[in-house]
Amino acid sequence: MLKLGVLGVGAIATVDYGVLPNLHHIADKVELVALCDPVEERTAAAAKRFGARETYATLDEMLDESDLDLVLNLTPIPAHGATSLKILEAGRHLATEKPLATTMEEADALIDLAAASGLKIVCSPPNMLYPSRIEAARLIREGIIGKVAFAKVRASHGGPASMMNWPTDPTWFYQEGSGPLFDVGVYGIHEMLGLLGPAKRVSAFSGITEPTRVVRSGPYAGKEITVTTDDNTLIMLDFGGGTFAVVDGTFNVNAAKGPRLEVFGRKGTLNLPNNLPVNGGRGIDLFLLEAAAGLSGWVDLDLAHLELAQQRVDKLRRALLVDHLADVVNGAAEEVMGGDVARHALEIMLKAHESARTGQALELTTTFNWS
Structure with missing residues (x-):
């Protein structure tokens, strides 16, 4: 069972088609452990609703204190590069919303670090x-x-x-x-x-x-x-x-x-x-x-x-990103994203x-x- 932390508890995390409401479909692969967001009341409400046992106000705290295998990065677009780099530097596999970063230098640093550390990256969108x-x-x-x-x-x-x-x-x-x-x-x-x-x-x-x-x-x-x-x-x-x-x-x-x-x-x-x-x-x-x-x-x-594969996509919705990373880490799928x-x-x-x-x-x- 892979342990998951989620960075960012806004709309994409919590809406009905978002990640957290649909993680239960892959409960055999992934356990939601920690949520992180600077708006503490939002984090607390999401943890209660979705069963995360740990909450953090900063990414550094979550990476230092929580035993995680994977981190899902749902921060706003301008923050993707810097926060994803911290996640990989902490030795966690990364799933991130699109785009991967906003500069080529950031993107190169992420890919080079993941390759050197034996870590996996998957990046939305999941269309393919x-x-x-x-x-x-x-x-x-x-x-x-x-x-x-x-x-x-x-x-x-x-x-x-x-x-x-x-x-x-x-x-x-x-x-x-x-x-x-x-x-x-x-x-x-x-x-x-x-x-x-x-x-x-x-x-x-x-x-x-x-x-x-x-x-x-x-x-x-x-x-x-x-x-x-x-x-x-x-x-x-x-x-x-x-x-x-x-x-x-x-x-x-x-x-x-x-x-x-x-x-x-x-x-x-x-x-x-x-x-x-x-x-x-x-x-x-x-x-x-x-x-x-x-x-x-x-x-x-x-x-x-x-049809069966489509039914699974329909159920997972935004949690498809986490599902794909889990399969890649477990060797059950080739990287598509x-x-x-x-x-x-x-x-x-x-x-x-x-x-x-x-x-x-x-x-x-x-x-x-x-x-």
């Missing part, structure tokens, strides 16, 4: 653990749709300030060190990398749509937010060999219809919706030029073999902003194993 994405990757690799020409993914939403009843102050999402590319665009980037492998080059347009946002509803309704980081980024990725992808990272998608993800090959097309049932189901639409006897058309895929993938995604995001500033397509220097 979804059965529909695993199946789509298999279809692409087996050549079912032929050589991939290009792909598109719509990863964005309207931003926390536009959502109904956002429970906390969303200001920091619109400030330097955060922004929609780190918050939501990262999901689409990870999906593209999982389906198509490491990218070679990136180019982008990026900017601030409006200098001020007003919180639409919830406890901070009416608050004006000064936007200091780009809230509208569109990326083009070059995977080599004439294969390209388009990814958005923006707080300007208030509504959309159609597939989340489209992959266009020389022999056919794959369409994938959002994985969540509340957003349109989890199927795969497949079009083939040679569907039958020289006829083209949409093909009905039998995905019944994915490892540090090398997260570092490559981070380089794409950082160079996307640089590309937008300079007007140049930029070469990527990092990579990851993909087969």
Whole structure:
């Protein structure tokens, strides 16, 4: 049984789809031991609700005083690099929310330390653990749709300030060190990398749509937010060999219809919706030029073999990140969300902003194993 500590007891930790409410599904693998958050009354309430026997106000205290195997890092985006480094320096395996860090120097330090210490890193988002994405990757690799020409993914939403009843102050999402590319665009980037492998080059347009946002509803309704980081980024990725992808990272998608993800090959097309049932189901639409006897058309895929795995994903929700780390540490799974993938995604995001500033397509220097 692996002993878990959780750093950060905010919304992602405690909402119904979050980590803590769903850890009981992996009680055979992981024991929740400790919670850490500077807001002590919040930590105490979460410990009582979810059965953690230890609470701490600082990460240093938790790492020094608690006997842990794994730590889940749920801090705000700007704090990921420094807090994750402390976790690894203390000899604990790391699961962290996205992005891995906010600079390449931080990301390199995390990966180098983990490798030298025999520790494991997994980094959200978990999209490539979804059965529909695993199946789509298999279809692409087996050549079912032929050589991939290009792909598109719509990863964005309207931003926390536009959502109904956002429970906390969303200001920091619109400030330097955060922004929609780190918050939501990262999901689409990870999906593209999982389906198509490491990218070679990136180019982008990026900017601030409006200098001020007003919180639409919830406890901070009416608050004006000064936007200091780009809230509208569109990326083009070059995977080599004439294969390209388009990814958005923006707080300007208030509504959309159609597939989340489209992959266009020389022999056919794959369409994938959002994985969540509340957003349109989890199927795969497949079009083939040679569907039958020289006829083209949409093909009905039998995905019944994915149902048990999908049911497990539906139950675990955000706890899927901890489940994957536990399996990796126990040798029961290969890393799907490892540090090398997260570092490559981070380089794409950082160079996307640089590309937008300079007007140049930029070469990527990092990579990851993909087969």
